[in-house]
Amino acid sequence: MMAVRLVSYVVDPYTDERVAVAALLSDDGRVQVIRALDPRVPEAAKANLECILRDIEEAPRMDALPVGAGAHAVVGAVLPLNLSLADAPAWVRDVLLGRAA
Amino acid sequence: MVILRIPAIVRLHRVPVPHTNEATYVLDGAGQRWVAKREADMGCEALLAEALTWLLARQVGVPVPDAAFCDDPNERAWLSAWLPHAKHWSAGLVGPVRNPKEAAAILALDAVVFNEARHGGNLLLVPEADGGASVVAIDADEARIGHPADLAAAGLVAPQPYILARGFPPGDWRVDALAAAERFVGLSEETLNEMVAQACDVAREPATAAVSTVLIERCRAAISLTEQYLALVGARS
Numbered sequence: 001m002m003a004v005r006l007v008s009y010v011v012d013p014y015t016d017e018r019v020a021v022a023a024l025l026s027d028d029g030r031v032q033v034i035r036a037l038d039p040r041v042p043e044a045a046k047a048n049l050e051c052i053l054r055d056i057e058e059a060p061r062m063d064a065l066p067v068g069a070g071a072h073a074v075v076g077a078v079l080p081l082n083l084s085l086a087d088a089p090a091w092v093r094d095v096l097l098g099r100a101a
Numbered sequence: 102m103v104i105l106r107i108p109a110i111v112r113l114h115r116v117p118v119p120h121t122n123e124a125t126y127v128l129d130g131a132g133q134r135w136v137a138k139r140e141a142d143m144g145c146e147a148l149l150a151e152a153l154t155w156l157l158a159r160q161v162g163v164p165v166p167d168a169a170f171c172d173d174p175n176e177r178a179w180l181s182a183w184l185p186h187a188k189h190w191s192a193g194l195v196g197p198v199r200n201p202k203e204a205a206a207i208l209a210l211d212a213v214v215f216n217e218a219r220h221g222g223n224l225l226l227v228p229e230a231d232g233g234a235s236v237v238a239i240d241a242d243e244a245r246i247g248h249p250a251d252l253a254a255a256g257l258v259a260p261q262p263y264i265l266a267r268g269f270p271p272g273d274w275r276v277d278a279l280a281a282a283e284r285f286v287g288l289s290e291e292t293l294n295e296m297v298a299q300a301c302d303v304a305r306e307p308a309t310a311a312v313s314t315v316l317i318e319r320c321r322a323a324i325s326l327t328e329q330y331l332a333l334v335g336a337r338s
Contacts, residue, residue, distance in 0.1 A: 013116075048186040068221055072186065
C-alpha cells in the first residue's frame with residue numbers, strides 16, 4: 001500500500017500560518033520527496049525552504065523529518081493512497097500539493 | 102550589557118523539535134516574539150548557564166539571538182528572541198558560512214563555559230538568497246559554568262566534542278577561534294564580576310564568589326582551553 005504525508009513550512013509559528021511545500025510518498029519502504037511546484041512562501045523564507053527540502057531529500061523517511069530541518073518544517077498525518085505508482089507522483093504534485101498550496 | 106527583564110509572557114505552543122528542556126513560543130506584552138525555557142523545567146543551574154553564557158557571548162562577539170528573562174514568579178523563564186526562517190545546522194549545508202569570524206568564536210565560548218552540547222540542534226543557520234548562511238549559537242543550558250563547583254573541581258580542561266555538530270566547523274577556523282579566545286583573556290575582572298552578579302541574580306544563585314572565581318580562571322586560560330578544544334575537535338574521526 002502506498003502512503004503519502006504532507007510536509008508543510010510553518011511561515012509563522014505564532015499564528016500557525018503554514019504552507020504545504022512537499023510530500024513524502026512511500027511505496028513498499030521506498031520513500032521519495034515530491035516538491036510543490038510553486039509553494040506560496042514569503043520571499044524571506046525561500047532560502048531556508050530550499051535548505052530544508054535538500055535536507056529532507058538527502059535521506060527521506062516517512063516517520064520523521066531530519067533534525068536539521070528545524071522547527072519551520074512539520075509533517076502531517078500518514079494517508080493511504082490507492083493509486084498506481086506510475087500515477088502517484090504526478091497526482092501528489094498536481095492535485096494534492098496543487099490544492100494544498 | 103544588561104539582561105532585559107520581561108514582567109509577563111503569553112504562552113502559545115511548544116517548539117516542535119527535540120530539546121533537552123522544553124521550549125515554547127511565547128509573546129511578551131509588546132508583542133515581541135520569544136522562545137522560552139522555564140526554570141521549573143530546566144533548573145536554576147541551567148538558567149545560570151544560559152544567562153552567563155549569553156552575557157559572555159555578547160561581550161566577545163559570538164553570534165547569539167537577543168535574550169531576556171521573564172521574572173514573573175509563575176514563569177521564571179529564559180527568553181531567546183525568535184529568529185524567523187532559520188533552520189538547524191546540517192552537515193550538508195550548501196554554500197559558504199557568511200560569518201566565519203563570529204561563528205568561530207562559538208568554539209572559544211564553548212571551551213570557556215565548558216559546553217559539550219553544541220550539537221546540530223543548538224546551532225541555527227539563517228540561509229541567505231545567494232546560497233550562503235549565517236551561523237547563530239543557541240541554548241547554553243547544559244554549559245557546566247552553571248555548576249561552578251563541579252567545573253572548578255574538573256580543573257582547566259576543555260569540553261569533549263562527543264556530540265559536536267557533524268561538519269562543524271566547516272573550515273579551518275583556528276585563527277578566528279583563537280582571536281576570540283584572546284578577547285576572553287582581555288575581559289577585566291570588573292567586567293566579569295558584573296556579568297556574574299547579573300547572571301546570579303537572574304538564577305538566584307548565592308555562590309557569586311565561586312562563580313566569579315571559576316569564570317575568571319577560565320577566561321585567563323581561554324587560549325589554552327581553546328587550543329585544547331580545537332585539538333579534540335580536530336581529532337574527531
